[in-house]
Amino acid sequence: MSSALPPLRTVAIASLILVGVALSFAFHATAGDAELTYEATAVEPGEDSGLVARAASNVTDLDERLSDTPDQYREPIRTAAATGSFDGTLSPELHIALDDVETPYVRYDERYYEWTFSTRGETTNATIEMRPTDPESVFAAVARPASAAPSGVRTAIDEGTANESGVRSGLYRLDGAYYAVAPESEAAVFAQFAGAIAGFALTPVGRGYAAVGLGLLAYRYREPTRDRLLTVRRAVAVAALALPVALVATALFETGSLSRFVTGPATAAVVASGVVAGVCVAQSRWRSLAGVTVGVGLLATAAITAAIGPTGLVFGPLAAILGFVTGLVPFGYGYWFARTGPGPTTG
Known part of the structure; x- marks a missing residue:
């Protein structure tokens, strides 16, 4: 060798x-290496609904969720928003987009709705219920007290941002005011x-x-x-x-x-x-x-x-x-x- x-x-x-x-x-x-920078933004009911939907885990932004769904397949959503419900067959594209939307509230076309979505078996037949609700009711139901949140949330609210590992996204209530806490960068x-x-x-x-x-x-x-x-x-x-x-x-x-x-x-x-x-x-x-x-x-x-x-x-x-x-x-x-x-x- x-x-x-x-x-x-x-x-x-x-x-x-x-x-x-x-x-x-x-x-x-x-x-x-999991620390992200979180930003706390003061919000009022009826304002910054997109930010609220991004921060709160129990509010889904339907506009964002449906952004890749062709417009002709969104008619069931428009029907439910206008009449309160839709019962029928969804296109596969819309069914896939909505399949895991299980939050009690959704944001659609700058408005909040109470949301219910159910399917029948392994088919694309579904029932969609969208009942308009006022922002105050959504905030009252969704917001969590900042006093019971991790210390990083209070840091974000007090200082504007925080990068502590314990921070969690959400809508928080402190002294009668509401704050949307969310990652500063979606890319991050x-x-x-x-x-x-x-x-x-x-x-x-x-x-x-x-x-x-x-x-x-x-x-x-x-x-x-x-x-x-x-x-x-x-x-x-x-x-x-x-x-x-x-x-x-x-x-x-x-x-x-x-x-x-x-x-x-x-x-x-x-x-x-x-x-x-x-x-x-x-x-x-x-x-x-x-x-x-x-x-x-x-x-x-x-x-x-x-x-x-x-x-x-x-x-x-x-x-x-x-x-x-x-x-x-x-x-x-x-x-x-x-x-x-x-x-x-x-x-």
């Missing part, structure tokens, strides 16, 4: 472990949400990388001069390390539903299986490659579905796709470590 080869492979393995460990805490890093809210999703997805990816790196390091330590370090059997053993690594990390660093002991490790295993695929390609074992790809994807989907229920039929394949895409890194390692390097070998 070339004298330059062992250090290069060792550095590559160490790099994979370091990247894996860093990504393993991606969710913790994004969730920990989206960035925080996107960061949390990315961190959640990358955490099991990192654990898969770390497991592959640890497995390769173990074989490297045992046989430092062996050129073709991986066989299919060894690659399977390396990939299997993802399960205990992810399970231990989940137990030590995460809290929440017990399903996390399935979803994370299953995704990490799909990621780590890339090392097996790399060996199969390096050795032209195409049937084994197909079996590993299909088998691991199906097993991961089945495990996630068993853990979280029918929604696993959606999230399971998504986790498998994420694992296969990010598994290209272990794939490269598997391909590299399954091939014979240039130059003479020793040992």
Whole structure:
């Protein structure tokens, strides 16, 4: 073996472990950086209804909700607003837009309405009730006393803004006045949400990388001069390390539903299986490659579905796709470590 080869492979393995460990805490890093700047704005009933709807969790801004719905599909809403109710069939576009509107009040065309929305079975037949109501009634029902709110809310009201982690959006009442407390920047809210999703997805990816790196390091330590370090059997053993690594990390660093002991490790295993695929390609074992790809994807989907229920039929394949895409890194390692390097070998 070339004298330059062992250090290069060792550095590559160490790099994979370091990247894996860093990504393993991606969710913790994004969730920990969760402070937003909240702004408190004094409002009067009948004013700034858009701001009130954005701040209060029990008021929905229908104008904003329907902004992407073509005008010709909004007729049921116009009918309900004009007559008090609509009973009939909704277009799929409108049904999707309204499906999760469960607040008792809505804002529509600069007015407040009491809102009721119900559907019949799995169809688009629905009943919409919109009863006009005055802003004073909405404020009286929706506003919460600032005295009972987290200290960050009082800070926002007293100083205009606050970025404490305990601040919550809402309509608050203090000494007879009303204040709408909401994030100063909607873009920051989206960035925080996107960061949390990315961190959640990358955490099991990192654990898969770390497991592959640890497995390769173990074989490297045992046989430092062996050129073709991986066989299919060894690659399977390396990939299997993802399960205990992810399970231990989940137990030590995460809290929440017990399903996390399935979803994370299953995704990490799909990621780590890339090392097996790399060996199969390096050795032209195409049937084994197909079996590993299909088998691991199906097993991961089945495990996630068993853990979280029918929604696993959606999230399971998504986790498998994420694992296969990010598994290209272990794939490269598997391909590299399954091939014979240039130059003479020793040992």
